[in-house]
Structures are given as structure tokens and as C-alpha cells.
Amino acid sequence: MAAKFLPRFWRSGSQAELLDFQNNNVVAEGKLDFEHGTLKGKSEDLANHSLLNKLLRRTLVDSPHNVEVLQRDPTSPLFSVKSFEELHLKNELLRGIYAMGFNRPSKIQENALPMMLADPPQNLIAQSQSGTGKTAAFVLAMLSRVDANKKYPQCICLSPTFELALQTGKVVEEMGKFCAGIEVIYALRGNRPGKGSRLEAQIVIGTPGTVLDWCFKLRLITVENISVFVLDEADVMINVQGHSDHSVRVKRSMPKSCQMLLFSATFEDSVWAFAERIVPDPNIIKLKKEELTLKNIQQFYDQCENKEQKYSALCNLYGVITIAQAIVFCQTRKIASWLSQKLSDDGHQVALLSGELPVYDRADMIQRFREGREKVLVTTNVCARGIDVEQVSIVVNFDLPVNVDGSVDFETYLHRIGRTGRFGKKGIAVSLIENFFVYMLKEIEDHFNTKITKLNSMDMDEMGKIWK
């Protein structure tokens, strides 16, 4: 079955790559799916962050918080499982899960899986941060519900972009590798089976516009046969123009008996309103995000005359920060590339993580950093948001984060710095401030009720103290 299980895709001649997941060879190319919607600004950032997280994630994120469960029928008993065996899965599926190295369900899976696999099927809205096991959970639900003997689409999974759809497909491929006769097909731009052709794959993964076309324009999918409808990355989805409407139209065409599952990493009101349009009578599962804190972080600042003096200060710091690993934050791409170039020209080894880099190159860069092959990463907010590089011990603010009106962006300050002191580890943050902006430090101290200590980067003895 493994060979038959390769993704089917018709080459479109654009840029991204579709891999043959068994052999890791490029079997096709494509591009981020802009199709009927447009991906720009915030939505592109969100989709890229999500993709980056997926590309980089090797293990589960362990949340310290408890799962909150709201049952559609509060009187029915609440089941949770501590092992995959308790779910009475097909043997070949269990083999697939163990082959992936999963020993036991993640926190969210403990509650979500019994609901998702219940008979009669139950609808679910689940929210938890990236990396907590949502994808694995709904892939398992799809694989356990399909009938391998029936050669037509039975599950639909909507993803916001071409790339994210491929990532989900990769999990289906891996988890289902022992499931004989189950196939997945990608409803993505560029992949166009002829009108009237018969689809044999049971699982369809695609972007909303193309799935809609396959259901109604091309009549490749008989909607009455769909028993599981998954909408993944709802928070990214609603930010792509056109995707919400297309998703709602696909959903409306599903039979009443179809199980509806919706997942999101965040849950603002807009995501919630959208979720309610997609999923009737839902059970709801939420897992709080790990909260960032400045508790374990020593904060310093050095006051400088201008950009050049900030640069000298950073050079003086270089020896100290490369004892560990550091991220240097700049306010704009332009400053980030100027800085990394200047540091390299002066013989310092640094890597530039720029928003101009394609996502796969960014992932490579972050991976190199994680492996310790790069010691200093120069970047901007946009690029680094949402990426956790746990071993970072030092954050340097080459520029303090500010909002468009010039006021301090406290949230970004916390996000930049909060990452250094995670899991109880000690972190160090150094902000380089031009004279005119020193007042901002006081605002930060007041806002977080914290202390930022003055440092003189010209005094090497003093610099050594930051590690004490």
C-alpha cells in the first residue's frame, strides 16, 4: 500500500515543492496558494508562521495548563484516555502511531480523541497552541473513519494554503502508512483531474476554493458521501480573503450526518464567530497558552548616542553573547540587513533571518541556529514571532519595539524577551537605547513592574558581570 499512498499531484510549474514523502524526493512544484483569495500582509505572516512552526516542530509542546472541556451534552459522562489502546483503533493505525514515536496521547488528545471517535460521531471545536497535537488528532480521526474498501472521497480537510495542506497530507501519509488501500488526494491549484474523472482516494486535503470547485464545478466529489469534514487553522483561514465564504459553502453542502471538526491555535471573537458558522452543536476543547513571564530574566540597557555607537556596543557585547546563543532584534528589515552585513564585514559570524527569505530557507536557518551551527541570529519582529528557539539565552534589542505611533510595544517586548527565560532557565536581555528614547525604559519598568539595570558596554569587566 505504501507506494500507492504517494500524494497525487499534477505539476503546475510554479515554485514550491511537493515531496515524495517516502523518499524525500521532489516530485512536483507549486506555490503558496493564493487562488480565489489573496494572501497578503497579516494573513501571509500568519500562514508563514504556521508553516514554519510545522516545519520546525519535532516534538510536542508541553503545556502546563489544564484542558477546558465544554460538552454539548453536559449530562453525558466525560471520557478521557491515557493510552492509544483504550481507543480501540484498527491495528494498522495503531502501528502507524507507534511508528511515529507516539507513546501516549497528548494533553489535548486525551480529551479530543474519545469525542472525535465516538459513535454516533460528535462535532468538535478545539483550540490549543501550535504543537500540542491537533493535527495528529484529526488525522487519526479521519484514518479511523474511512472505509478502505470504498473507493471514493469520504473525508475532506480544508487548509488555508497550499503548503499547509501538504504538511497535513504528510501526517496522513505517515500515520496511515500501514493502512492498506487508503489514499489521499490534494485539491490544490494546479492539480486538476479531468472533468468527470473518478476519484478513488478516500481523503481529500485542499484549500477551500479548489475543494469547492471539485465538489460543484468539476463534480469530482459526491458531497453526500462525506462523513468527516475538518477545517484546520481556522485563525489563519479567516484572514485569507474568500476562504471563509468558500469554507462555509463547502460545509453547507455536507450531509447532516457528517462530523464537523474545527481547529485553531488562537480564539479571538472573529474566529469564534466563524467556528460557530461551521460547526453546529459542538463540543469545545480549549487549552490555555503557556504564559510568558519576565521572572527569570535579567534585563540590562546601554545608553548610546546614535546607531553607530549602538553598533560598537553590540560588537563589545559579541564576545559575551556568543558564550551562549543570541537573537538580535531590529525594528526594520533594512536595519537588520545593514547590521548583519556590517557584523560579517567586521569578522563576526552572524546569520540574518529575513522576511524576504522563502519560508523553507527560513526554516533551514532556524534549524541551523537550533543545532548551534549559528550563534547569533539577526532578525526583525515579524520574522521571529511565534518561533520558539528554546536555547536562546540572550536577546539583544538593537531597537526597542515600537508601535506605529511611536509608543512602546509592550507585547512584542515580552514576546522577544520572554522566550529567553523559558522552562525556568535564566535569560538575559540587553536593550541598546539612543539617548532620546531612554524614557521608554521607565515605561517598560512601570508596565511590567520590573527592573532594567544600566550597563556600560565599553567596560569589559562590567560586561563579564552579566553572566553572574
Ligand SMILES: Nc1ncnc2c1ncn2[C@@H]1O[C@H](COP(=O)(O)OP(=O)(O)OP(=O)(O)O)[C@@H](O)[C@H]1O
Ligand atoms: N501523542 C503524541 N506523542 C508524541 N508526539 C506527538 C503526539 N501527537 C503529536 N505529536 C508530535 O508533536 C508535534 C506537534 O503535533 P501536531 O502537529 O499534531 O500539533 P498541532 O497542534 O497540530 O501543531 P501545528 O498547528 O503547529 O501543526 C508533531 O511533531 C507531532 O508528530
